[in-house]
Amino acid sequence: MRALAHIGVFTRLDETHFANNAESRLLRSDVSDSVADMVMTTCGLMHGAFTELLHTVRTGEPGFGRAHGVPMWAYLSERDPAAGARFNKAMAQASGVVDPSLVRAAALADSGVRSVVDIGGGRGGLLRALLDSSPHTERGVLFDRPAVIEDTRAESGITSDGRIELVAGDFFSAVPAGADLYVMKWILHDWDDEACVRLLNVCRQAMRGDSRLLAADAVIDPRRDDELVHGMDLEMLVSLGGKERTAAEFATLYDAAGLRLTRIVPTASMYSLVEGVPQSKGQDTG
Structure with missing residues (x-):
C-alpha cells in the first residue's frame, strides 16, 4: 500500500x-469506468507469459503456451472460460478509454460511409460509437468468433436490429462482404506477418473497389522513445507471437495482401488508424 x-x-x-x-x-x-478486469488480466494472466520471456527470446515462440500449457486463445476459450470472460471485459474497459479518440479520427460524419464492418469487434463498443457519430451510416456489422458473439448478445444487450447486425465466423476464412468501411482494432498486432497477410487477404476479397480498411494499432516511430508502445510490443511477443509495427512494416503487409496504405491518422491515444484501400488492377499483387 x-x-x-x-x-x-x-x-x-x-x-x-x-x-x-x-x-x-x-x-x-x-x-462504471472500472479498469479492474483489465488490471487483473494484465497483472495476473499475462504475468505467466513474462516468466517465460527468456524462452521467447531464445526461440521466438510465445511464452504464454509454455507457462500455461496451451496457446493464449485456446486457454481463454477452453482451459479457463472465466479468464476468457474477464479478458473480454478487460478489452471492453480498455476500449472505453481509447474509442472516443478513434471515432474522432475516423470522422465518419463527413465521409459518406453507409456501412461498416467491425472485424473482431468484441462487445461492439467501437461500432456503436462510430454509428452514434454518423447518423447517415445506415448499417453496422459486428463480426467475431461465435463464442464472443453469444457473450456479447447475452451480456451487453446488443442484438441484431435495423442498424446493427451480429455475425459470427472466423476472420481467417471470410468476413462480411461489400461494406464501405472495414475496421479492426487491436487485431493485427496479435499475429505474426504471415497470419496478418492471410487476414488482410480475406478482407481484400470482401472489399469493393471503393471500400476502405482502418486498422487501429500502435505505430512504432523509430525516432521516438515511446515506452507504452514498446511495452505493448513486448507483451504481444510473449503472449501471442505478435508485434507492433512501423509504418513501413504496415505498408509491406498491406501490399502483400493487395492493399495500398494510403495514410496513417494519429489519434489522441497511443493508437493510430492505418488506412488501406484495394490496389488498382494494374497494381494488384493478390
Missing part, C-alpha cells in the same frame, strides 16, 4: 491507514 500510494494510487492518511482516491477508485468493479 505504501508503494502504491507513493505512485499516486491510494492516498496515505497516516502510518497504517489509506484511502481511495481518483486513481484507486478505478480498481473497483462496481464503478
Whole structure:
C-alpha cells in the first residue's frame, strides 16, 4: 500500500491507514469506468507469459503456451472460460478509454460511409460509437468468433436490429462482404506477418473497389522513445507471437495482401488508424 500510494494510487492518511482516491477508485468493479478486469488480466494472466520471456527470446515462440500449457486463445476459450470472460471485459474497459479518440479520427460524419464492418469487434463498443457519430451510416456489422458473439448478445444487450447486425465466423476464412468501411482494432498486432497477410487477404476479397480498411494499432516511430508502445510490443511477443509495427512494416503487409496504405491518422491515444484501400488492377499483387 505504501508503494502504491507513493505512485499516486491510494492516498496515505497516516502510518497504517489509506484511502481511495481518483486513481484507486478505478480498481473497483462496481464503478462504471472500472479498469479492474483489465488490471487483473494484465497483472495476473499475462504475468505467466513474462516468466517465460527468456524462452521467447531464445526461440521466438510465445511464452504464454509454455507457462500455461496451451496457446493464449485456446486457454481463454477452453482451459479457463472465466479468464476468457474477464479478458473480454478487460478489452471492453480498455476500449472505453481509447474509442472516443478513434471515432474522432475516423470522422465518419463527413465521409459518406453507409456501412461498416467491425472485424473482431468484441462487445461492439467501437461500432456503436462510430454509428452514434454518423447518423447517415445506415448499417453496422459486428463480426467475431461465435463464442464472443453469444457473450456479447447475452451480456451487453446488443442484438441484431435495423442498424446493427451480429455475425459470427472466423476472420481467417471470410468476413462480411461489400461494406464501405472495414475496421479492426487491436487485431493485427496479435499475429505474426504471415497470419496478418492471410487476414488482410480475406478482407481484400470482401472489399469493393471503393471500400476502405482502418486498422487501429500502435505505430512504432523509430525516432521516438515511446515506452507504452514498446511495452505493448513486448507483451504481444510473449503472449501471442505478435508485434507492433512501423509504418513501413504496415505498408509491406498491406501490399502483400493487395492493399495500398494510403495514410496513417494519429489519434489522441497511443493508437493510430492505418488506412488501406484495394490496389488498382494494374497494381494488384493478390
